[in-house]
Amino acid sequence: xxxxxxxxxxxxxxxxxxxxxxxxxxxxxxxxxxxxxxxxxxxxxxxxxxxxxxxxxxxxxxxxxxxxxxxxxxxxxxxxxxxxxxxxxxxxxxxxxxxxxxxxxxxxxxxxxxxxxxxxxxxxxxxxxxxxxxxxxxxxxxxxxxxxxxxxxxxxxxxxxxxxxxxxxxxxxxxxxxxxxxxxxxxxxxxxxxxxxxxxxxxxxxxxxxxxxxxxxxxxxxxxxxxxxxxxxxxxxxxxxxxxxxxxxxxxxxxxxxxxxxxxxxxxxxxxxxxxxxxxxxxxxxxxxxxxxxxxxxxxxxxxxxxxxxxxxxxxxxxxxxxxxxxxxxxxxxxxxxxxxxxxxxxxxxxxxxxxxxxxxxxxxxxxxxxxx
Numbered sequence: 001x002x003x004x005x006x007x008x009x010x011x012x013x014x015x016x017x018x019x020x021x022x023x024x025x026x027x028x029x030x031x032x033x034x035x036x037x038x039x040x041x042x043x044x045x046x047x048x049x050x051x052x053x054x055x056x057x058x059x060x061x062x063x064x065x066x067x068x069x070x071x072x073x074x075x076x077x078x079x080x081x082x083x084x085x086x087x088x089x090x091x092x093x094x095x096x097x098x099x100x101x102x103x104x105x106x107x108x109x110x111x112x113x114x115x116x117x118x119x120x121x122x123x124x125x126x127x128x129x130x131x132x133x134x135x136x137x138x139x140x141x142x143x144x145x146x147x148x149x150x151x152x153x154x155x156x157x158x159x160x161x162x163x164x165x166x167x168x169x170x171x172x173x174x175x176x177x178x179x180x181x182x183x184x185x186x187x188x189x190x191x192x193x194x195x196x197x198x199x200x201x202x203x204x205x206x207x208x209x210x211x212x213x214x215x216x217x218x219x220x221x222x223x224x225x226x227x228x229x230x231x232x233x234x235x236x237x238x239x240x241x242x243x244x245x246x247x248x249x250x251x252x253x254x255x256x257x258x259x260x261x262x263x264x265x266x267x268x269x270x271x272x273x274x275x276x277x278x279x280x281x282x283x284x285x286x287x288x289x290x291x292x293x294x295x296x297x298x299x300x301x302x303x304x305x306x307x308x309x310x311x312x313x314x315x316x317x318x319x320x321x322x323x324x325x326x327x328x329x330x331x332x333x334x335x336x337x338x339x340x341x342x343x344x345x346x347x348x349x350x351x352x353x354x355x356x357x358x359x360x361x362x363x364x365x366x367x368x369x370x371x372x373x
Contacts, residue, residue, distance in 0.1 A: 258285020
């Protein structure tokens with residue numbers, strides 16, 4: 001088993017652009033033109049090829065690129081006990097785009113036993129070596145809670161869970177089950193992907209969605225409660241980190257706003273080992289909120305964008321790392337893209353070649369700043 005501990009000086013979030021053969025196969029599967037085993041074989045081959053490329057690029061993290069998923073979050077939710085896939089009349093609203101209409105519905109007591117993502121992890125685990133560790137990304141518990149409570153779903157959710165506390169408790173325990181099964185399968189690197197904080201920071205989005213029915217403090221504390229419950233009792237040798245952004249869909253975004261509103265909760269009180277943070281443009285604001293990060297915890301600065309093919313100016317990125325080090329010591333900082341390259345089956349508007357050039361730049365800058373392999 002790899003003894004490497006995440007995060008790393010040069011790192012990435014997790015999703016990669018899907019190869020065309022995989023996209024075609026998934027379409028064929030949905031049309032019942034190929035079997036589930038046929039699709040899995042194509043997924044296996046694509047993931048095997050991806051891991052080889054990740055290793056060739058010199059990164060210490062390997063992932064399946066989320067190649068087995070339609071979306072970064074919903075596929076996990078559908079794998080929970082008594083949660084099913086549904087279709088809504090509309091999707092999420094991004095800047096200039098509407099997404100897919102799929103969502104979730106609770107059918108009974110939520111559980112986390114025998115989650116399919118455990119088998120997904122095991123496939124990647126086999127490729128670990130002394131230089132790499134497999135990472136399993138999951139939507140944060142708060143993200144799942146948010147999906148259960150979105151305007152289209154909340155009435156039905158309350159029918160199954162009249163008590164908000166019971167919902168949070170069962171959801172947190174379901175995640176504990178998944179985490180334990182991943183740990184027992186050898187996983188030592190789990191990342192919670194969490195856009196809920198990225199929505200709170202956008203005052204316009206917040207007022208349109210919530211109005212005055214709930215305060216930022218109350219919502220932040222609910223997200224903290226379920227996330228920390230999921231982490232409760234984790235083994236010391238298991239790294240659980242979180243990635244926070246403001247949406248990533250076909251190179252667009254859902255929200256805008258600095259971390260100021262959430263920093264006293266997220267950075268100071270969430271019991272994760274590290275934060276992967278979107279910082280690739282002005283939408284994320286400045287670095288001052290990082291002063292709330294608990295001393296000793298690491299921050300992975302997402303200064304390289306996965307949304308556009310243009311390569312960042314190296315000197316500018318290095319200057320921004322130096323600026324961030326005013327609030328978090330340089331030895332506790334790392335570098336990555338701000339998000340994945342393909343949070344959903346349809347990825348961002350850049351090529352696979354662009355994708356690897358971005359990661360090469362991340363590694364090049366990290367080596368120049370920290371001088372580490």
